[in-house]
Amino acid sequence: MTDVVDRPAQPGSSGRHAAVEEQTGMAWWAVAAVAVPAAVVLLLSSTRYGYFGDELYFLASGRRPAFGYADQGPVLPLLARLMDTLAPGSWFVLRLPAVLLTVAAIVLCAMLAREFGGGRWAQALAALGYATSPFLLLQGAMLTTNAIDTALWVIITWLVVRWVRTRQDWLLLIAALVTALDLQVKWLIPFFWIAVAISSLICGPRDLVRRPLLWLGGVLAVLATVPELLWQHEHDWPQLEMGRIIADEQDILGGRLLFVPMSVSLAGFLGTLLLLWGLWALLTWDLLRPYRFLGLTLILLYLAFLVSGGRIYYAAGMYGVMIAAGAVGLVTTAERVTAPWRRVLIVATALLASAATAFVLYSTPWRPADDIRPPADDAEAAINIGVYGSFGWHELTDEVIRVYDALPPAEKERAVILTDTYWQAAALDQFGRDQLPPIYSPSRGFGYFGAPPDDATAVLAVGGYEVLLRTQFAKVEPVGKVDTRIGFPGNTQDVTIWKCTERKEPWSKAWPNWMHL
Numbered sequence: 001m002t003d004v005v006d007r008p009a010q011p012g013s014s015g016r017h018a019a020v021e022e023q024t025g026m027a028w029w030a031v032a033a034v035a036v037p038a039a040v041v042l043l044l045s046s047t048r049y050g051y052f053g054d055e056l057y058f059l060a061s062g063r064r065p066a067f068g069y070a071d072q073g074p075v076l077p078l079l080a081r082l083m084d085t086l087a088p089g090s091w092f093v094l095r096l097p098a099v100l101l102t103v104a105a106i107v108l109c110a111m112l113a114r115e116f117g118g119g120r121w122a123q124a125l126a127a128l129g130y131a132t133s134p135f136l137l138l139q140g141a142m143l144t145t146n147a148i149d150t151a152l153w154v155i156i157t158w159l160v161v162r163w164v165r166t167r168q169d170w171l172l173l174i175a176a177l178v179t180a181l182d183l184q185v186k187w188l189i190p191f192f193w194i195a196v197a198i199s200s201l202i203c204g205p206r207d208l209v210r211r212p213l214l215w216l217g218g219v220l221a222v223l224a225t226v227p228e229l230l231w232q233h234e235h236d237w238p239q240l241e242m243g244r245i246i247a248d249e250q251d252i253l254g255g256r257l258l259f260v261p262m263s264v265s266l267a268g269f270l271g272t273l274l275l276l277w278g279l280w281a282l283l284t285w286d287l288l289r290p291y292r293f294l295g296l297t298l299i300l301l302y303l304a305f306l307v308s309g310g311r312i313y314y315a316a317g318m319y320g321v322m323i324a325a326g327a328v329g330l331v332t333t334a335e336r337v338t339a340p341w342r343r344v345l346i347v348a349t350a351l352l353a354s355a356a357t358a359f360v361l362y363s364t365p366w367r368p369a370d371d372i373r374p375p376a377d378d379a380e381a382a383i384n385i386g387v388y389g390s391f392g393w394h395e396l397t398d399e400v401i402r403v404y405d406a407l408p409p410a411e412k413e414r415a416v417i418l419t420d421t422y423w424q425a426a427a428l429d430q431f432g433r434d435q436l437p438p439i440y441s442p443s444r445g446f447g448y449f450g451a452p453p454d455d456a457t458a459v460l461a462v463g464g465y466e467v468l469l470r471t472q473f474a475k476v477e478p479v480g481k482v483d484t485r486i487g488f489p490g491n492t493q494d495v496t497i498w499k500c501t502e503r504k505e506p507w508s509k510a511w512p513n514w515m516h517l
Contacts, residue, residue, distance in 0.1 A: 027120030031110040034127040038137060039103045041364055045141035046095040048365040049390040051430065052142045053423035053488065055094060056393065059084055060426040061445060068231030070238035070445040070517060072145055073184035080143060095143050101151035102140025105320055106130050108158045112324035115161045116288065118331065125274070125349070126327035130320060132356035133268035134363040135313065141365070142386060145186050146313060152182040153192065153317020157294070160196070161321060164205060164290050169213040176217020180224040187239060188314055191304050192297070193218075199296035208293075235448060238517060245517045246311055256309065260302055263312045267319050269356040270349070275319055278326030285329065294321055372486050374493070381489050392484035392492025393427035396462070400428060401435050403460055403480040403497050411458040411501075412437075418500075420463030422446040423491050428462075442514035451511035461498040463490065472510055474502035 051059075061069055062081030068074060079097055087093035106127050113126035131137055139147040159175035162168075182189045200208045208214070232239055267275045282288050282295030301315040334345045365387060372391075375381035381388050400417065407415060417439045419425040425441035433439065440452045452459065460479070461469055469476045480497030487493045 026111065026114055027123045030120050030124035031107055031127050034110075034124060034131050035103055035106045038106055038131040039099065041361070042099045042102060042137070042140050045138060045364050045366075046099060047092050049369075049387065051091050051094075051390065051393065051427075052144070052386060053389040053426070053491065054145075055080065055091065055143050056426035056430050057422055057445070058143060059094075060429040060449075063429070064449050066231060067227035068229075068235075070235065070448050071242050072445070073186065073228055075181065075184040076143065076145055076148065083143075095141060098140045098143045098147040101148060102137065105136070105140075105151040105154040108154050109320040109324050112154075112158050112161055112321050113327050115158070115165055116291065116325055116328045118324070118328035122324075122328045122331040125331060125353075126324040128353055128357075129267075129271045129274040129323040129327060132353065132360050133266065133271040133319070134360045135266040135268070136271065136316065136319060137360055138363060138365075138386075146316075149182060149186045149188060150313075150317045152178055152185065153189065154320040156182070156189070156192070157318065157321040160208075161291060161294070163208075169211050172208075172211050172214040173217045176214060176221050179217070180221035183221060183225045184228065188317075191301060191314075192317070195297040195300035195304070196293065198300060199293035203293040203296055205290065205293075238448070241517055243308060243310075246309065256306055259306045259312060263302065263305075263315060266313055266316055267323065269359060270352045271319065271323055271356070273349075273352055274323040274326030274330065276326070277329045278322040278324065281329035282322075282325050287332075288325060288329075291325070294318075294325070298322060369486065374486050375489065378489060385488065388486060388488045389423070389491075392482070392487030394431060395484050395487075396424060396482050396492050396495070397428055397431040399480050399482045400460065400462060400497060401432055403499075404436055406479070407458060407460075407499075414453075414456050415458040415460060416440060416452045416456045418452060418459050418461045418464075419443070419446075420461075420495075421491050423488070424462050424495075442511065442516060444517050447511075447515035451507045454506040454508055456503075456507075457501065459500040459503075461500050463495045464498070466496075466498065469498055469500055472504055473500040474504060476500050 058080035061077035
């Protein structure tokens with residue numbers, strides 16, 4: 001086991017830098033031994049279950065292009081529209097961008113280890129640490145904002161780390177341009193740059209925040225975000241309100257009390273060891289001192305998301321660089337300790353790696369639908385949302401179509417569908433839009449797609465509360481029921497379909513009060 005840990009090159013040290021480059025070349029065979037099986041797992045996982053609720057929402061949003069949306073940027077809807085155009089109705093093709101970016105993140109994690117001076121063992125361990133995290137890996141089996149956002153963070157951190165070692169300013173410009181793209185996915189990346197600016201001023205390199213190309217890239221990122229900001233302004237900034245909603249949702253998973261432990265646990269068995277080791281090495285090792293600001297950056301991000309009530313995975317984009325530093329630190333420690341301790345360290349790491357690999361394989365969506373049991377409560381459903389949120393949509397659509405077809409011809413002519421959740425609306429929009437009347441929902445981003453027309457004679461309300469419906473209609477009667485064995489509670493389980501007639505006030509007046517995030 002021979003690895004090299006060296007200081008990053010300083011200006012004017014090109015000869016020494018070239019020597020380090022030669023000693024710490026990329027061990028592509030070792031990285032491929034991890035990345036290729038991980039890609040196979042992702043590709044197979046992408047074929048198992050049907051559309052996830054958010055994927056359906058991206059497809060619906062893509063059919064309604066805009067510069068912004070209430071809860072996301074325009075990139076995912078446009079990407080979903082593109083993939084669905086290339087292969088209509090294929091959730092496998094829809095998910096390929098997420099698969100490719102996740103595999104790229106695994107490779108970049110190994111490349112980060114190389115930037116820190118790690119040789120083949122550190123690179124392979126870094127890749128394995130990333131690939132054996134059920135969260136970091138398996139989120140790439142679906143097209144979600146977090147899967148894309150996390151991978152973009154890994155790209156940005158690799159560019160920043162490489163800049164620290166090489167001082168090539170064009171890397172910062174590219175990092176800023178990737179940031180501009182990421183801002184069209186989620187609004188988390190500004191937290192990263194604020195934390196980097198603070199931590200680099202405290203720990204160095206202070207020159208980072210003074211580079212002209214970084215500021216030029218920042219200006220371009222802001223300009224690219226102007227259309228989205230204008231959309232948010234015109235709609236009273238729903239993205240800001242989403243922060244409060246997310247904070248309330250986090251209470252289901254333990255709230256602020258368990259935020260940091262649960263965030264760290266997302267790295268997986270091996271990944272958690274490497275993450276913590278990497279944080280310690282970055283904060284204390286002289287050999288990694290030029291990168292110390294990254295350790296402080298993670299701590300600042302934890303504090304920011306803890307205080308603001310963010311989701312536990314918001315800082316996961318930093319895990320690639322932490323795992324890479326941990327892999328270099330672990331391998332270097334193994335080389336420095338005595339032989340008995342080295343054996344203990346190697347055996348313990350091998351056991352953790354084996355357990356992590358077994359667990360990530362167990363966590364893949366390999367079970368047939370008949371073997372999946374319904375969620376015991378809302379907490380279990382929230383934890384396994386990726387599984388439960390992928391079932392029941394066809395049953396929901398079939399029941400709504402049945403109820404609609406049973407309406408008298410006079411009512412069918414000017415009927416509309418109103419759903420309680422944006423997932424339900426998106427599912428009906430995907431699977432039933434050719435057989436159903438216009439579909440509306442006051443939920444989340446769907447509420448901004450428009451209100452039902454005032455001349456609608458009948459409304460088929462999917463889910464929701466009977467008391468609320470009676471505030472808008474004189475007649476409310478149940479006409480259908482959806483209760484799938486597995487599915488997400490409130491979306492495809494225990495859902496009543498109501499026929500509502502004799503509206504009390506026009507939708508143009510009532511809709512703003514019904515809209516909710």
